[in-house]
Amino acid sequence: MTAFLAAHSKLIDQIGINALLALSLSVSLQAGQLALAQAAFMGIAGYVGAIGAVQRGWPLWESMLAGALASALAAAVLALPIGRLRGVFLAIATVGFGEIARTVENNLPITGGAEGLSGIPDDASTPWIYGTLIAVGCVIAAASRSKFALAVAATREDEGAARGVGIDTARVRFCTLTFGGLVAGLAGVLYAHANFFIAPGDFGFGRMEQILVACVIGGVTSSLGALVGATLMTVLPEFIRFLADFRDVTSGAILLGIVLFAPRGIAGLWKRGGRA
Amino acid sequence: MILQQILNGIVLGAVYALFALGYTLVFGVLDILNLAHAAIFTAAAFTALALAARGMPLPLAFAAAVALAGFAGILLDRVAFAPLRARNAGTLAPLISSIGAGIVIVGILRGVFGPDEHRFALGTAGDAQLHAGPLTFGVIDLVVVVTALVFMLALSYVMRATPLGRNIRAVADDRIAASLLGVDLERTIALTFFIASALGGAAGILIGLQYNSVSVEMGSRIELKGLAVIVLGGMGSITGAVVGAFILGAVETLSVAFISSSYRDAVAFGVMFAILVLRPRGLFGKRALRTA
């Protein structure tokens, strides 16, 4: 068992980080917001934390603090102009934000541009990653018992009606986006400190797609679903490695199969008996 | 030089418009963002390439590949979207489903054709460059621009003046009411996919000819820009898709010419972002949107 863990420690770390990312998106999705800027927030925080660690010798917790603050701030700032956007328009606007962020990261001298940022200390150990995941999970679990969670669900189901009963849907959207930005930021710094090196391409549309797929596979309305989805998507390429050249066709088919047979995600299969 | 750059922008815009037309049609009718559109775009290009390589004359290969793309679109709907429609699965599930279908299609193409870049045989499209005063453009560039406009006009005509078009618009407006009024839903949707995918396929072949480049990655390069275009133009609006495409082409080209090629994408997406902030439904978008 310990040999297995040792041989797969990086994979286990990746699961943890991807789970954090999926959670960060899930929070927005549960409010009905297809806000696809998680990869960008991850990148902003990752760079802030990594630059601090490399140039000023910040320890991991300081990187995480600075990075998460930066990404939360970016999310808060982004929340204002996108306030009136809905559905796919919101999705594309946020993806556009991600492309802008990536271009800026590619051109600023301090980030190293296309050559990337090397020499990031390898101090994001597994306990740190899973500790953060558990902490975030607890916060979300606690929040899901609060009135805020009801406001979130109401905003998702029917925004007009929610406003009609006095729920401040703008505040719901703002809070979920900012919180999502914060969590994605934590994941971003952990990612940087687990990979020695980051480049702008790590935080582009491809990454965003991966996070979105993980959430939908797991179940959009469920945080647990996000965790399941992230785990599955991270582990899948390694599990089917033996298929060699047929790997990508197989993973596409698996993705298709899961969505067709469980359109509400894996968590949806679980909860089919009705929600509490 | 500025005139030439404007012309470059128009040609680039036509490329985006060709791709966006099929995208926006499906989007408008079914609220589905079909991310497998790019895969069918690629598949048609490879099909035409393979047929032409076996000696089929280009116009015939083009027609055959476009028809094949149309049927592929119908198949795609049957496999990836129809089951979800039957279950009222919302708008996110079809999105992911289309991602999966796209991966499968591209995977098959890679298995058959390999990951390398290919091109149509030298001289297929003709390299002739035309000159009009100080401006230069290729014959194929002219074909692409004209085709984009012809497709837009033809599609608008079909939508406005034919029974099929009326049915499609009815389904787009209110699916339930349309079926209550006797519109054959599944047949209309299938035809919508046929048209949209045929358009996408035509785009793939033309772009493959224009840039002498057919590869399994060609779809993913243009996909993001295509999304920006249809959102900019407004959901389901054909005019919007074309106008949005030309705006994007112009913004990209002019930002290279006058700002910096390094910030080209940032400027393009920034402009798109700004327009959305001012008009949250896109330039020509009219209807309210069902949320996720």
Place this chain on the structure above:
Amino acid sequence: MQGKLVWSTALAAVLAAAPALGANSVAGKTVKVGVIADTSGAAGAYGSAQKNAYALAADDIKAGLLDAGGATIVFDVQDAASDPAQVVNLTQKFATDGSALLVGPTLSAEAKKADPIAVRAGLTILATSNTAEGITAMGPCVFRNSLAEAQVVPEAVAAAVAKWKPKTAAIIYGDDNQFTKTDYDIFQAALQKAHVELVDVETYHTGDVDFKAQLTKIAAKRPDVLVVGSLVEEAAKIVTQAKQVGLNAHVIGGNGLNSPKFMELAGGAAEGVVIGAAYFIGNSSPGNRAFVERYTKRFGAGPDQFAAQSYAAAQIVAHAVKEGATTSDALCAAFKRATSVPTVLGPVGFEASRDVRAPSAILEVMHGAFTAFK
């Protein structure tokens, strides 16, 4: 007394035979080499060429065309799908499954994330296509047999400038790819040294197909030379479109253009392009002609630089195994000793920095084929 004489003679005989016995001691042994190549995804074309080369090398070893001292070398080629996460997982796998060597990964950005894992586990690394700075510095057993742009471009620029005597130049390069961005840095420095004025610099993004905007802008400045800092797919389109917008400058590029695909995709627009490269397909090193023939026959197209550098890596590994190295540490020591291993690239050795020492080439495209530039 006689017994002692017999004993000593026998002992002497055994000791004399020992080196010969030692050299044959790899016969029958199996050396597992983990290869990480992107055979799908954005870098799929490059990784596939690499995979082809290893397949060819493995068969050549079995057929005795490549001498590994009777040992079997297993190239376990795994696809990382151009995904850094998979590269990391594969590296960890190879670091813990008894592999004696890690070859690859395809991209420098991937290597920077994954090599430290192998270094920590004491696995020797031989990079065949990583050209960024700082790769070999990652560990005492990280080697590289790919000449970086910094090693091939300055000579090529000097030779081209001597022949063309240009006054002005423009550069177009990919700004979001470490390889092409390095091209810009090095070409710019080389041009400055040659007193050629840089009149315009334009960038593009990996995957772009339309360069008319940038090329129109460059054409308006009428440079004598156009530098293309790019990989083959974009380069082919750039030279084609340059001709289309009426930009008739001499064209020069780096390693990225060194592929028969360049002529295939660009057709006539490739004529006269000069390339600073790490491999000349027509070079006369022993075994190169035969390699090119075998590769072309088996895979339907000539080997590009990725394939050649991968095959050369296989040759370096076979050479080290033949000398008796079958473990990671032994391979590291053998590479350090290597001064002139015959490969399809020419004679290859490693510097103290573990970077490669190999001949570079300056090529020109003439009549659709690479020839030596004069």
